[in-house]
Every structure is written in C-alpha cells, then in structure tokens.
Amino acid sequence: MATPPSKLTRRNFLHRAGLLVTAVGISGTVHSGLMDQITKKAVRKWGTDALAQTPSSVKYLVEICYRLGAQVNAMFPSAGHRTPIGSQNPDLNIYSSPNNIIPLNRDGRDTYFASFTAGQGIDRLRTVLATTPGLETVGVAASEAIGLQTGQHTSNFASRAPTGVAVCPAVLHAGSYAPARPVQGIAWGIGIDNGTVDNQRSAAYPSLDRVSSRGQFQSLFRELPMFFTRDELRLIVGSFDNQGSLMAGQEGALHRIDSMWRSAQDPRTGVFNDNDTIVANSIGGRNQSTLSLAEQLDETYTTIQPNFGATIDNPNGGAALGQALASAAAAFSLGASSTFMVALDMGDWHTDIQAFDTAASKQGQMNIVHGNALAGLWQSAAALPDPDGDGTIADHLLVKITSEFTRTALRQQNGADNGDGGTAGVVWMGKRVKNGSFGNIGGDGTITGFDSASGNLAGGPLRTEMQAYRTTLKMMGADSMAGAFGVGSAMPLDAVIK
C-alpha cells in the first residue's frame, strides 16, 4: 500500500517562513492600510482559518515586568478613578481626568484605559482591541488590588515567584510549555538577574537568552553554516520572489535539469506535472535553502514597525519596549521564539506630580510609549499567522504585565509624594483572559478586593501575589505545577480566566 503523501507543504512552508507579511511588498514606508492588506491577503491565501479566534493554548508569552513601583493606573485605572473630580479625595493618586478614563466592555465587565493623547498609547491600544478583526475576544484583566506578599523594592517579584521553589512564568513557559523554537526564550532589558528583575528558576529550567537591544536579539540568529554562500546556491536552486515563486530567468540549473528530465526522459511524462506535490515540495525546499531567518526577522520587523508608532525606539524604562515587542511578534510569526520577558526599570516616582492628562509627565510617557508598544503587538499579532498554521499569533498569545508595586492610592506628604505602595499591579491580556477591572480604588482612596471566583468586589483581605502567580500558571496550562512550586494552597483567580 502506498504511503499517503503529505499535504501541500509549500503552503505550510510559506506559512512558516512568514512570507505572508513580506509578500505584501511594503517596506519602511508602510501606509496605514497595511493591516487591511495583510488581513485580506490572509483570507485570500489561506481562507478564514487564518483569522480563527479560538482561544487555545498559550504558545506565546510576553511578560512585561516593571521595577520600582510603576503606576499601573497610568495605563489601566480602576473604576473609582472615574469619580468626578469634585468628589475625589484631592490626594487621589491618579493622573487622568475622569473623562479620559475610557472603558472597554467585554465579558460583561469594563476594563479602563487611560488616555493622555487621543490615538496614542493606551488609548490606541483600546482602539486596536476594539476595532481590529481577530481581536474581538481578547480580554484585558487589570487589578491594583493585589496585596503585596513580601513588601517592595525587590528584584524577585512575589507575583512571579512567590516561593523559593517557584519558577517564574517566562522561564516555565519557555522550558516546558512552549513549542520548540530555535531561540526559545528571550529576556530583554538591562540588569536582568542582576539587580533589576530576577527570573527565578530551578536547575530543571534553562535560563532565557538575555539581550538589551534589537541588535543583540538579531545576533542570536546566525546563518546556517553551509558550503555555498546563498548567492552561490541560488545559481543552482534558483532565486525566489516574496511569494515563494521561482523568478523568471533566474530559475537555476536544477530547475532546467529537472525540466529536461520531465519533458524528455521521465517515463511518466504527462502524469508528473507542475501540480504534483513532489514538484511543489522541491521548489519549496529550494526556496527554504536560500532563506535566512535573520533576514526574515528583519523584513517582518520592518513591515510591522508602523504598527508600533513613532515611539518604537523610545527607551522609557531603560529598554525600548516597542523594539522588544515588535521583535517578539516577528519572532513568534517566524517560528523563531516563543517567549519574551521584558524588564523595565521605571525609576523613582515620588515627586512626579503633574496636572491631569499631562502627556509629558512620567505617567503620560509611560502610557504613550508602552501603550503604543502594546497596541503594535496586538495589531501585528492579529495579522501574523501562527507558523504552525494554527490561526494567528493573537490566538495563542498571553501578555502578562507585573509592577513590582504600585504607588499609594492617596498621595502622601500633603499630596507631594507618590508614596511607595501597598499593593501589586497585575494585568493579563489574551483570548483566555476575561475582561475587567478587578477590585477597585475608590475616589476616596479605599482599596477594595474582589472575589476569586466571581470577580465581584469583596471586602476583607485582598487577593494575593501567590494567587496571581497561580492564575498565570493556570492560564498557561501549567496549573498542575502548583503543588511542586509550593502554591497549591493559593486558589487561582478564576474570575479572570476564560
């Protein structure tokens, strides 16, 4: 019995080589309709399955870790921050006016997005999530009502490693839960594991590859050492366009030798034609043999770069989050990596007191720079196909934002100080995430927790960093590790998990 041939593999190859994006043929001058084109191309080329929205496994994880007390409410405020100014405690530690705190309702709950500049930053993220096809079911769960477990000023956040044996999410994902990739996990930033943010792990889990710039990231991918240069090999196998088709007049000696055999010597002439899988696979393989992953990463990055706005290179927090997330999107789509952890040192916030909605403030810059990066990531993820042919990157992406601690709900020193905080800030984003602002900071500065199961406001002790950690495990499909990591007694926050 004949062995069944595999399905059209050139299609898979094109998928996996990330040529969907490069095929658009637009360089750095990409216009605003780029994603429309990509979306249309995806549908035309692979059907609507390319835009499937089924929330499935978390194949791709991005962890953004803020050191030194970044104000999460500069991006995702609580409902109480929308209290009319006249009814607010004048020391309420919020930098957005109520009208510029805009909800996005999904899953029956509102998540609040702070807008410092219309169309920029977190405001743009909200628009991207609300209007981009393929992102309709992405939830954003935000909370500043998570009690600190070990206090503040630590590089080893309890919400990422609440016990001595716990492994932080990025390391765990890269080491055990992500599909195999050439460079599995990236740790992007300054001082990682050396003072800024630690990635706690055990010997069973390899450390992530550390980089602090796009150049360093690109250098992780080297060319496959082979005898011929790519240009020399092209003389044999041919040159290909961005669609993966042989270029007329540059087919290569192999193609011409094959053609001679097929037309004159092949005993099955007339049966063995251009549509046969063996022919398509041969052409696909020839194309692959001349492709460079590093070049593909560069091309994809260039193509999606406009999604990340003018602040893509802004090093707010010590590293350019836009570059990191654009690199992540490109790497995910090309099957080059599965996991990104970004460490940002946000510095001192104590005396950064400015009027509402000041875009130039520390809070405003964090909102705009990091919001643009997040918007770019999700916009790109919605259009970039999963390299394994399973929907889009967005279908399998989890973004987790953790602030070491947030600032006090009410300013201190008679309103002159963003005090070191009493809670942790956590945000999850993805298709396995239930939308909502969980817990609350009231207009009077009262912090209220929430019920782990229902998500409804609940008095009493706040939810814990250990619970937040276990929640991330559960979202990743790693809840079975809770016992081994010493967090089995902490109930996950099921209210934020779909």
Place this chain on the structure above:
Amino acid sequence: MNLLLRSAAALTLTVIAGCGQPYSPAPAEHIAGPHGGGDIFESSPDTAPYQTVSYDILRSWLVDTLHMPQSVAVSGACDPVIDADACPRQAPVQYLDANKGALGIPVFTDEPDGTQAPSLMTSGGFKVWIVAASSACGIAAATPSTMNELFPAAQGGLDSYDTFYLLLLGRSPTAAEIAELDTLQGAYSDDVRKAAAVCTTVLASLENLAAN
C-alpha cells in the same frame, strides 16, 4: 533497477534515529531548523505518481558515494558553540541525521527484503537534502581521491560528467544536460566550487530523488 541498487545500498546502513534539536540556552547563537511538511493525519489523495527515495538512500549517497564521515567534531568555520547537528558545512551527515524528521513521512517496516515503500519528501526535507548534499559535495570536491572517483582524471575530470551520472542516475548525460552543467560551472570561480555545483545539481535533481 536504479531503485533496487539504491535500496540494496540502503540495507547496508545502520539506521540512526533522527532526533530533534532540544531547547538549550547555552549557545550564544542559534539556527533555525527546516520547516514544512504535513502530518500523517492529514488526508491526501493517493494519486501522486511519485514518491521520493528514503532517508537511508540519501544517507548512503553521502556516506558511501561521497565518503562523508558519519561523525565529525566541528570547529573553525563552524563556531564551537554550534553543534555538529547544525553545521552541514562540516558535518553534513549529522545534519541530515538530526533533521531526518523533516524529510518526510517516516516509513515503519520490519520487512527484511528491502521492499519498504519510500517516503514523500517534504519541502523541509528538500531543504535539508539540498543543504546537506551541497555541503557534502563541497567537502568531496576538495578531497582529491573522492574527486577522482566522481570525475576521474582519466576521463577528463570536470570536463566529463559520465561517471557521475552513471553512478547516480545509471545513465549518461544528454547533450542538453552537459551544456547546462557546463554553463553552471562557468559561474563559479574555482574547481572545487565547480565540481560541488555539478554534484549538488545531480544529487538534488528530481530524477535522482524520485522513486516509483
């Protein structure tokens, strides 16, 4: 007949199970593996007129025909932090072995008579073969004794493709093929590259890879 010869050669080999490239954070640089190929659960029509030769035959061409060592320790041009599995330039057999899974649908059979059905090579498999074969051809072309086996000096060396064609395809090249390969040679700067280019072209040709 050609296939029978190839199959017989394959039986002399020890099948080395392919393995993936497990996650290791240690190397400072990494190389992408080949992509492509469906899986055995995908339904496909059974009308394809051709399959492709098996991994064993591919490996035999490298080991028995081009005299590539089955295991080498990489160095120099292949940075020491790169495994031999990812360095076809110096270790084409190990690269082929490591990427066996990308070649196509594995053939599972205990039949002792060498009649096992060949697999259908995926696009990733074609890539693996082109990269492995071209690198092996480069090494072979730089080895005088092997070069003399493939393109005997007594027959004109690189001026004659007869021996190599007979060895691989069981026939002599046509005039058109000779002209094409002559043109190809002319595009390369030195004899090693010229020979490697001819060798690669024949090894990667559909005629050489197709089985029926």
